[in-house]
């Protein structure tokens with residue numbers, strides 16, 4: 001899957017709000033108390049259409065994780081049954097694809113002029129180390 005494919009997948013969503021998309025896809029979000037004090041922030045189970053997410057996260061970071069898991073759901077159906085989000089594993093191929101999906105979804109309404117994309121991405125809730133990587137990878141696509 002290349003960058004343009006991921007961007008096109010996001011474009012097809014027409015700027016829909018993440019919660020409306022979750023409803024439209026008939027996904028269920030469960031704040032899982034078992035995640036507390038662990039390094040697992042969120043996960044998705046394709047068959048059950050469930051996203052588990054840590055409770056009491058900041059709203060912006062929560063939305064990033066939801067977009068990330070939806071990214072797996074829309075991009076990776078043939079590549080597994082479930083995915084887990086660990087901050088330490090963000091560089092694997094499927095994790096980076098889901099991060100790029102989330103980044104495009106969260107940044108698609110932004111104009112590239114007069115803003116620093118990296119600052120904006122971090123402000124929107126994308127963890128800094130992930131934001132640095134996706135900004136670097138996605139520069140060519142954002143200039144379309």
Ligand SMILES: [Zn+2]
Pocket residue numbers: 068069072083084085094095098
């Ligand atoms: Zn993931």
